[in-house]
Amino acid sequence: MFLKEKRCGTIKGRGCADGRKQRLYKSKEETSSPALSIEALLLSCVIEAYERRCVLTCDIPGAFMQADMDELLHLKLDGTILEILLCMEPFYRQFVTYENGKKVLYAQLDKALYGAMQSALLFWKKLTWYVDDLKLSHVDPEVVEEIFAKLQEEFGKEAPLSVTRGEVHNYLGMRINFSVDGKVQFTMPTLVEEIVAQLPPSMATGPSTTPPANHLFEVNSKAAKLPMQDSDLLHRLTTQLLYLCKSARPDLQTAVAFLTTRVASPDTEEMKKLGRCVQYLRRTAHFPLVLEASCIRNIRWWVDASYVVHPDMTSHTGATMTLGKGSVYSMSTRQKLNMRSSTEAELVGVNDAMSLILWTRHFLEAQGYTVQKNIVYQDNESAILLEKNGRQSSTKRTRHLNVRFFFVTDNVNQGRLSIEYCPTGDMIADYFTKPLQGPPFRKMLKQILNIDDDNIINSLPQECVKDNDIETNRMSQTETSxxxxxxxxxxxxxxxxxxxxxxxxxxxxxxxxxxxxxxxxxxxxxxxxxxxxxxxx
Structure with a gap:
């Protein structure tokens, strides 16, 4: 039985079966249920803001218990949970047996208890939705209320559904705000506070103007390995930061992407890099991700790659997508292959992003939109030629990459996407391939989060500049104004x-x-x- 304090202060209890023994005879196909992706959630919210829809979120209490178990399944109760049950319902004492001198009670499951491997699938078959957290939206509020009334009638027999109406919703750990017309804002204050609170006091000092330092991808082979306790802390914080950067803080993604490659055997240098990232998060805890669409039918991607930046001589892919302003979602990932040139790295980078590029088009078309443009911007003209022309632009040096660039070329020829040139200085994906600093960092940060300059400048500490850089810094500020x-x-x-x-x-x-x-x-x-x-x- 797991107990958790909710945001409102109430205590939530969740009974959970141990499904490990079921793995011996339950296949993945028998137990898997569709789950909501973060990308689908963010895109749907952008559409709701663009269409000025009425949004309602609700939660079904004890959702899995609303579905019946589909097989004979027994549950073994012992220890503290059994003592609590017998204290509450003495009637069950007659069914208690003893094993090795300990009380045991066996029960047959009639309902899809949380923890049984097929429970999520059984509930999904009853309600084709994302588990028990529901989001309804429509331009007509009456339609939303009509659907909610049907849900209340079906699933609110034991306890009423919890519901939120209006402009601000807490959904899947995110605070989603539709209060500004045509825009949607995402924040995760609870998770940010939890992450910052875990940082040791010895690492919670000093200025941090960016999530990663210039030496992010450098690995010191002589650095001491972390003790088990610190290693577990780094792993836990990196996991939490990963969810945060995928949901509401894409500006952390480059630093987190590197940390995820080091959690298996971290050293003291990685702990310092984690500390810098969390220090930056503490200073910018109020930063929101603000998304708005200028036209749902026009999708724009920026894809880039940093050549041979990892210790194993692999390159790093960065990509980001927008429908107007703000990065709807981004990716920052180490490439799986060792490339021989920056052109090859850029080519593999586009291939890494192709699944999301094509999925985004399919998703918007499934929402009823006809996609007019699906543009991929790159700053490497040699890679663009390979992607557009395929074999015609291939040489002996790139023959081994045929499968990858022919796949891109095929989709270009079929009109699913187009490749266009973007100057390196405006390549937003640069943010997700290298640890930018100073003005380039702030310029990209503004576009990714869609926040104003004053918000950025007031939140970050003054950077130290050498005497010979003061005049350059002053001129840059003058030009900006x-x-x-x-x-x-x-x-x-x-x-x-x-x-x-x-x-x-x-x-x-x-x-x-x-x-x-x-x-x-x-x-x-x-x-x-x-x-x-x-x-x-």
Whole structure:
């Protein structure tokens, strides 16, 4: 029996069977049930914000107990749980037997008790949904209430369903906020507090401006291995950070991706890297992930790879996707193969992301949307040629990669995606392949989380700069402020729209703004903004 304190302060009890003995005769096909993916949840929330839907979340109490067991299955009760049962219901004392001098009670399961291997599948067959946490949405609130009433009638006989209406919902550990029109915001304050609280006091000091330091991928073979207690702590925190970065804090993903490769045999250097990541999380605990769609039918991906950055000489893939602003989901993962060039690494990177790229298209089409564009941006033109042309652009040096780039080429030819060039400075996926620092980090962070500059600057400590870097830092801040003035003034009906690519070195006068080079503006404008402006034209 597991006891847990809920957010509201009440204590939740959950009886759990031990299903290990069932593994001897239960196959995976007999027990597996579909589960909600984080990607599907995030995408559905973006659609709900885009369509301004009414959202309702609810929880079915004792969900598995609503389904009947499908076979003869016995449960053995002993120890403390049996004593509690006999204290509450003395009637069962007549069925108690003794084994090795200990009380034992055998019972037959009539319901799909939590812990039995087939319980989740049995409930899914009764209600084709994600276990017991339900999210309903529709543009018409009456439709949502009608569905909820049917659920209440069927599953609320023993106890009423807990329900949340309105703009803020606690769902699967996430706080989902629809209060801003057209946007959805994700935070996980409870998990963040739990992670930060576990960090030892000796590691909870010092500034941390980014989750990883420059030496993230470096491994010191001479570093001392962690004792068992510290190793367990690193493993536990890394697991929690992994769920956090996949759900609401993608800015942690690069650091966490490396830590997941080191949990088997961590050393003191990995513990320091974990400490830096948690210190950054503590300073930015209030950062939300804000998602908004400008057009559901246009999907944009940025895919990149860092060549040979891991100790085993493998490369690292980074990818991120947006429907407008904010990264709906991202990936940061070590490649399985050793590549001989950066072009090959970029090619494998796109292949690593292909399953998500195609799945996203299928998911949106299943929601009734016709996908018009599914664009993959890359900054390596040689890799783009291989992906677009296949064998025509292949040489002896890339012959061994035929299967991978022909798969990409086949999908390009069938119109499922298109490959386009993106300048390296605007490659958002760079964030997920290398430990960025300073202005490049803040620029990418702003686009990934879709938060404003003031929020970032006020949350991070001042970075230490050498004397010869002070003037450069000051000029960068000046250019940023000038860019903001120019962008804000462009909202005026009298403003002149600047095409940064058409006249990169021509001075342009903008009413109410300073005179500056459009090339300087391009430094502080995201590539996604440039693409959106072109589409408006």
């Amino acid at each position: 000038q860019s903001r003035v120019c962008q804000s003034s462009s909202d005026s009906p009298d403003a002149v729209e600047v095409d940064c690519e058409a006249a990169p070195m021509t001075k342009v006068e903008v009413k109410g703004a300073v005179t500056l080079h459009p090339a300087k503006m391009a430094t502080f404008r995201s590539y996604a903004d440039v693409v959106r402006n072109k589409e408006r034209k």
